[in-house]
Amino acid sequence: MRYRHWGIASLLLLVAFGAVADPPPNRQTELETLLYQDCGSCHGMTLGGGLGPSLLPERMARYDVTAITAIILHGIPGTAMPPWSELLTRQDAAWLAKQLKKNSPTP
Numbered sequence: 001m002r003y004r005h006w007g008i009a010s011l012l013l014l015v016a017f018g019a020v021a022d023p024p025p026n027r028q029t030e031l032e033t034l035l036y037q038d039c040g041s042c043h044g045m046t047l048g049g050g051l052g053p054s055l056l057p058e059r060m061a062r063y064d065v066t067a068i069t070a071i072i073l074h075g076i077p078g079t080a081m082p083p084w085s086e087l088l089t090r091q092d093a094a095w096l097a098k099q100l101k102k103n104s105p106t107p
């Protein structure tokens with residue numbers, strides 16, 4: 001019983017801070033594949049840059065997770081960066097954004 005209440009309390013805390021929960025582990029694996037294969041086709045196989053700029057943490061430092069999430073979902077109009085909202089949920093995009101901000105987003 002007590003544990004159950006803690007669960008609800010932490011859920012409320014998450015909601016209060018506007019945090020988006022991580023997708024389940026199997027979805028995370030799919031998203032990692034998408035990151036290196038699909039995003040990598042423009043941003044470089046190791047995300048170091050190609051047609052699109054580097055997505056490595058040094059460059060991502062200029063954006064917060066919310067901004068990167070929005071870029072992924074809506075793309076950058078007028079450029080080759082496409083919107084991903086048909087394929088990715090906000091939760092997926094937020095998780096990818098968090099991965100990009102991490103120091104070593106290796107597969």
Ligand code: HEC
Pocket residue numbers: 034035038039040041042043051052053054055059068071072076079080081082084096
């Ligand atoms: C068809 C090619 C293409 C694909 C696929 C693509 N991008 Fe991009 N992306 C671009 C281009 C080109 C830009 C730079 C647009 C500009 O001129 O500002 C960009 C910009 C970005 C930026 C902003 C980078 C910055 O420093 O300004 C982020 C973040 C980003 N892409 C993430 C992603 C992610 C994550 C994926 C996969 C879900 C993805 N992109 C897939 C072409 C692509």
